[in-house]
Amino acid sequence: SLTDIYADVVAAEVKVQGKLASFKNAAVAPPVSRMSKRATYSSCSSTRQTQIASAITSSASYATDSYNHLTSNPSGSTRYTRWFGTWSSSRYSLALNSFSRLRTYPAGWAYDCTCTDADTYAYVYPSRYGTVYLCGYFWTAPATGAGSRADTIIHEGTHFTQVLGTDDYAYGQSACLSLASSNPTNAVYNADNHAFFSVNA
Template identity: 45%
Template sequence: MFRTSAAATASATSHSPLLPWGVAALVCFVAGGAHAAAAVSGLEVRLSVAQPVLKGDVDVHVSVSITNTSRQPRQILRSQLPGSAPMAALFRISRDGQLVDYTGPLVKRGPLTEADYLSLAPGETQTFEAELTGTYDLSQNGRYAIEYIGLAKQAEAASAISELAPTYIWLEGRSPQPVSARPEPSPSLAGSVSYTGNCTASQKTTLASAFSAASNYAQAAQTYLNGTGSGTQRYKTWFGAYTSARWNTAKAHFVATNDAFKNKAVTLDCSCKQSYYAYVYPTQPYKIYLCNAFWSAPMTGTDSKAGTLIHEMTHFNVVAGTDDWAYGQSAAKSLALSNPTKALDNADSHEYFVENTPPLP
């Protein structure tokens, strides 16, 4: 999952005609495989597996085919296509009705460039392969529903896209996998910050300041939301139309975020040399990997160091379990208007709410 700065989002929007609107989906099963198809604003998307039943501890491969059915070239973000680097949560997978964990990284990216896009000529089809067991928990027997959600994450208003119908696969004969749980931090470590990845002295100083500012952001957001619930301008801008249930969801997210900064053993890692801001593994709290764009960001304010730490902290499943449905301020505002539920599941929306720049009441 990727997040860009507001400037990057504006650039991407002007660069790319791909703002999918309306999906008519159909799922069907044919001999030898399972398929799902949809039409997305001039793009036809097909998701398929070679065999609907797999036995034993085998890898699970899916194919995503995208055809440009329009008369104009279509630009697609490579980061939202299978096989991209870094990996992203491009699928929603459930087993017997229960969502399974995504175990890969969630990455906050820097500004987009021409190289970040794939161009599909009119009539052109490209097929992308993905192996799912490396980044999703498919260790149990059962019926799995697999949905490709990559293109939905490219729309400025992701809610405008109906969900692509899932394709189904049955797994059996899987061997029980050992449970790997992250040990609870000892009391002496709770509320502490440690550094890995060969952080320099100056980086540690910067990170300490950013962590303190992020902690202040989280506390201030919790205090704000502890007030009487209402459709304040600040709330509506980032989370959409007010309801008491949604307000309470936002409050619960920031209670958990504040608790993580105040009371959990957080690790900040400096080993990433990529152009991104940061990334986390949502199933591995509370370790945050800082990348090149992080170090040049302002300490506070829009797309800041402190805001980045908030963004990443909300991704952890034990905190708020957010995803990346919209990137940048403009897209986050549009998402709040069109789909408040997804806004409450969007990491950037949480970041911009705490940064509150320019300030809103």
């Protein structure tokens, strides 16, 4: 089902209500270490840590499936066109690299459970690479599928410049399908398009 999205803009902060995640504008973060790290948690109960760990595992499966789909279809596919628009080698490479990174990067991020905003799934600061702030909707979302905890990790992860540096040009399935059709470049740089592609919505 579709829901209306309302965004309040305050200074350099964007808080999105009613759909996946706010995006907070900031400078580029330091380089990512190639060393494998374990997820860390801040102010997260043991129950929430278990939910996050499950979401990380599921998001890695989605990212791996997406990466495998893209490598098996290097000249495009119906699924690619549906979410990223007309195929081009440069946009294809952006999507491929994003999902390649999302196969492993989230397992080393820090997850902060202090957000109390009931109308937001999660948010990140692109300059604070690897810290994901989880909010009210995240905890009530389904574990997998569109609008899930797993695709929230995909959505938020793409915002980090070390993954892709996406923005939030559109939210929701209908708006993202329209964006892919009308503006493929914005679609490949739209976090929700990656989330929908990942769950093959």
